[in-house]
Amino acid sequence: MSERGAFWRNIVYEEIVGIVGQKNVYCDEADLLCYSRDAWQLTVPWIKGGGELPKPDFIVHPENAEQISEIVKLANRFRIPLIPFGGGAGVCGGTIPVHGGIVVDLKKMDRIVKVDHKSLLVTVQPGILGEVLERELNKMGYTLPHYPASMYCSTVGGFVACRSAGSLSSKYGKIEDMVAGMEVVIPTGEIIRIKPVPRSSTGPDLKQLFIGSEGTLGIITEVTLKIKHLPEERRFKAFIFKNLHSGIESVIKIFRKGVKPCVIRLYDYIDAQFTLKGKAEIPEGGSYLILGFDGSREIVDLEEKIATGICLEEGGVEVSRELAEHWWRHRYDMYYPDAFRSSYSIIADTVDVAAPYDKLEELYWTIKRTVEERNPGVTMMAHFSHFYEDGGSIYMIFFTQQQDHERAVKVYNSVWKDALEACLKVGGTISHHHGVGLVRAGWMHKEHGKAFDILKAIKRALDPNNIMNPGKLGL
Amino acid sequence: MSERGAFWRNIVYEEIVGIVGQKNVYCDEADLLCYSRDAWQLTVPWIKGGGELPKPDFIVHPENAEQISEIVKLANRFRIPLIPFGGGAGVCGGTIPVHGGIVVDLKKMDRIVKVDHKSLLVTVQPGILGEVLERELNKMGYTLPHYPASMYCSTVGGFVACRSAGSLSSKYGKIEDMVAGMEVVIPTGEIIRIKPVPRSSTGPDLKQLFIGSEGTLGIITEVTLKIKHLPEERRFKAFIFKNLHSGIESVIKIFRKGVKPCVIRLYDYIDAQFTLKGKAEIPEGGSYLILGFDGSREIVDLEEKIATGICLEEGGVEVSRELAEHWWRHRYDMYYPDAFRSSYSIIADTVDVAAPYDKLEELYWTIKRTVEERNPGVTMMAHFSHFYEDGGSIYMIFFTQQQDHERAVKVYNSVWKDALEACLKVGGTISHHHGVGLVRAGWMHKEHGKAFDILKAIKRALDPNNIMNPGKLGL
Structure with a gap:
């Protein structure tokens, strides 16, 4: 304007x-x-x-x-x-x-509106910070098991609008798995409410239309989320594998046994070195796995036992659980401003992608090799930090130092292009939890193919004047 | 035409x-x-x-x-x-x-297109019968843990189009929790594909728009579903409680301990008598609970132990697990034609509703009392057959014999009206898994309030000529 x-x-x-x-x-x-x-x-x-x-x-x-x-x-x-x-x-x-x-x-809309102790549901306004909500819930003996690295400065509205994920996603899911109900001001100004019910068979699930809409289809004004009692126990384990493959195989086998660790983080060789800082030896090409278990003590005991057995069988070497606990205590560090590594001519970023297990390793290698081959001086490292029964995500981190900011921006754009193209070629999704915003806006038609026309038609129908966050999500 | x-x-x-x-x-x-x-x-x-x-x-x-x-x-x-x-x-x-x-x-579109053994995903055409798919999967050591009573004569396309649920929903979810990807012919005739990825943060989840759309937004032509290995063990338990409340409390406590039984069925007094047929004594006003556990043997052992402890603590009396096994073996009987109890002047039906735990008992009593008070000669009985961490569903069964078919139809319509009105008053959802079709088409605006306008706008945008199953879902 x-x-x-x-x-x-x-x-x-x-x-x-x-x-x-x-x-x-x-x-x-x-x-x-x-x-x-x-x-x-x-x-x-x-x-x-x-x-x-x-x-x-x-x-x-x-x-x-x-x-x-x-x-x-x-x-x-x-x-x-x-x-x-x-x-x-x-x-x-x-x-x-x-x-x-x-x-x-x-x-300013940051209140906890209601706690339903019987159903374990909390209703909040969208502006409440993740960390503030968590502390308030903790006081009552509850937790929203959603710990994104940003949670000290990100809000529930942001979580929901962007389909965010936290470190406990392998057991508790992403935010889209936790939303039971919501209130949204749609682009006409009408206020709609989607009531919290455990499941319903009354047409499409409209919650899933607004979750991930990144402000393009309305403004979320209230969210009802599923919460849990604070776990009796949360315990960590750490293993070193001789390669990435054995680490992934272990994770798959753990799921196949019906065990659901709350934390599963598998670091590739470079990221493992970066993370372990010499506190444990890692063979060249090896990988580093952190597992977490939480819940009732007896269940944690059994899950830890089964998972450990699988990791050892796959050739994993157990290292001190203190290493994993150290990560847990410092899990928010990397997000915050003094940890940002970008500056005038240095730029780092993460490309978070995901795929089913049949494509997961290929996804990693294709992106890493494509980006490094086409962009000399750029290094990619990764951790696989969100696993599910049918696949996982890869948090691919790249880093480059260039002569000046123009060159840095140019390389940055080139890496993104190469990474996303490689991802789509393999059949992965171009974002697991960071969202689309502007950085992926131009990629939505490639991600979704003709299905993107559906989203565009819905956008036109609900927001004919295109007032809601125009230009985002490719809309 | x-x-x-x-x-x-x-x-x-x-x-x-x-x-x-x-x-x-x-x-x-x-x-x-x-x-x-x-x-x-x-x-x-x-x-x-x-x-x-x-x-x-x-x-x-x-x-x-x-x-x-x-x-x-x-x-x-x-x-x-x-x-x-x-x-x-x-x-x-x-x-x-x-x-x-x-x-x-x-x-005629009933093929298994692909089995992804690594990710445990099966891609099928929509016309395959649930039972046929299950048998084929079983041969490979897999299962789609989705056993609706209708599965001998219902198809995967129908499951997805109607958000169906099976007897193992408490552990494995409803069909909407199992769909990883799909292909749909949308109302313009375009064929869109939503690729299977474990999670994505690239806008709204369009799968959840077509799941439950009951043919009003397109024709599903392929579905990719999450499958499991056949469980090492599946074991049942049965308990009698002195009332409904203790049964529900037990279920909630089981979830709060982190135990996820694959089967949870709680029968009210009338339905329990009907089901037990004198094979176990039940006190007046009592309830009957069937629990099932499956997976790795060690996990089943532990879950059974914890759940049993909770049921006994809540005053439950354990009865022979053979009673529960009998139900499991006969779980499909009630659906099939010779079991239909409706005829010229006799009519029976089920109203499947759901609510969070804070409203669940009230939902049951309000519907039962309202219907029975307003419709003399009608009896309602119920089982609670799908439980989740935040709430459950109630399968409310009514039965009436009238003088003639006109009177039967009239009472039928009256019961539905009273039941759904009572459900909405309490804050429940008017269908957990049967869907909307025609019987609930007139109730969609009350179920969804202004949010129904969103669905209508989407329908107009995607199907401007209203060719797709007009009149269903209230569209």
Whole structure:
């Protein structure tokens, strides 16, 4: 909207103030600048090289769904883009206001609305931080077993909008497996509610339409999540394997025995060295596996016993569980700003992909070899950090230092292109949990083929004025 | 189309023959009559009272997705309704051709396309019968742990289209939890594929749009399902409780301990008497619980031990496991025609509902009391046969004998109205796994509130000519 200038902006400003009150509207340059980025690595060399990012026109802090409904109606009247905003913790550019407009920051809607002790369900507003919710639940003896690395600065709304995953996903699933109900302000401004029921056979599951919609189909204003009692016990184990294959085989066999570790992390040779820092020896080409078990003590005992037996049978060498516990204690470190390795000319990022087991190793090798061959000076390392009965994800990390930021950005884009193309060639999915945002927006038609037309048709039907986070998800 | 008469019918017939060949098109009166009904109980007194059901104009048996695509395009040109048809085993009228048109019977598309032994995924065509697929999988040492009572005459396409559930749902989930990928001919005739990946964060989960769409959004032409190795062990237990409450409390506590029985069936007093037939004594107002455990022997041992401890603590009295095994062996009996209790003036049916635990007992009592109070001569009994960590389903069975079929139909409709209204008042969902079809079509707006507008908008966007199973799902 920026180019439409002060005249329009003044009219819209008055309307917004009429809805949320002056104290909840921001448009100072400093504020707008803050909301011009998220945690996308590409923005670092861009900014450090003197580049600017698109700024929004306004930031609003609504206090309830009714205010959001009014803002959505306003946006339709003026054809202003709306960008729902949680913690700004996304790593794909999903909240960058590429077309200007109004950032709808949900952090004032951060209440725990209801705890259903009988069904173990918690209903929260979208702006609550993951860590704050977890602490409150812990006080009551509960946990939402969803620990993404970003959880100190990411919100439940963000989790749901982006299909996020946490370190316990192998047992408890991703956020899409935890949502029982939700309230959404759809692009017409209507407020819809999807009631929490354990299962239903009354048509399509509309929750799964809004989960992962990244703000393009509505603004999530309430979420009901499945919670658990804090586990009686949580215990870790660590193993070194002579190669990646044996590590993956062990994981598959553990699942086939009906054991569900809460943590399964398998590091490739480079990432294992990086993680172990010499605290355990690893043979060249080897891999490093962390397993976690939680729940009732007797079940943990049995699961640990069965899983250990399988790992040893596959040639794994057990190392101190303290190594795994160290990872658990430091599991959030890598996310936070001082751990970011990107700067003016250095850039690092992760490409999180997933595939069924029949393609998983091929996916790893194809991406690694393609990227390293085509981009001299780039190294890829990986850990496989989310496993399921039918397949797993790979967290492929790349790193490069270039002469200057322009070169860094160029290599960055090239690596992404090579990695995603390789992923699709093998039959994997181009994101397991980071989402699409801008970094994968141009890849949605390749990921989904003709099925992407379905999503585009739904977008047109629900948001005819295209006000909801335009340009994201390829929509 | 019937009223448009022979002239039109002839034109369309030639076109259909051009697509699928003469041998795959049926329009004899006897054939049309066969496809005028499914297993909806209401049709029994209706037919026995001399009533007729709406017949289709043609039945086609396509042999591949390309033929279906052509039929869909043809249907768009002539605005002819299409009714996808699997086994005709549905109990909600979902395949009754209320507006005439072409029944697309998928039973010629019944192949197992691929078995992925590494990822434990099987890809099948939609027309394969559940029982046939299971036997083929068993030969390879696998199982699709999905055993609906109808499985000898229902198809995978039907399972998916209606969000069906089987007796092992408490551990393995409903069919929507087992679908990894699918191919669908959408209402434009385009063939879309959703590739099987364990999880993805690339926008909404479009699978969950077609699962449960009951033929209103497309025709499913291929499904990839998660399978398991046949369990090393499957073992049952049975308990009698002094009331329903203690039975439900036991189930909740079993889940809270992290134990996941593959079978959990809790019968209320009347249903328990009906099921036990005097083989075990049950106190007035008591309940009867069947538990099943499967998997690795050690895990089964431990789960059985923990669950038994909980049941005894809750005042349960253990009875012979042979009683539970008897149910397991006879679990399909109740579905099949000679077990149908409806006739000219007798009508029985089930209303399958679900709710979180905080509402589950209230749901049971409210429906039972409301229906019995308002409909003298009607008895409701129930079993709770699908439990999850956050809630469960209730299979509420009613039975009535009236003077004649007109009276039977009237009471039938009245019971349904009272039951569903009571369900919604409590906050339950009006179907756990039977689906919507016609019997609940008029209730979709009450079930979903304004969210139903979303579904209607999607329907209009994807199927502008409303050719796909019109009148079902309230669409």
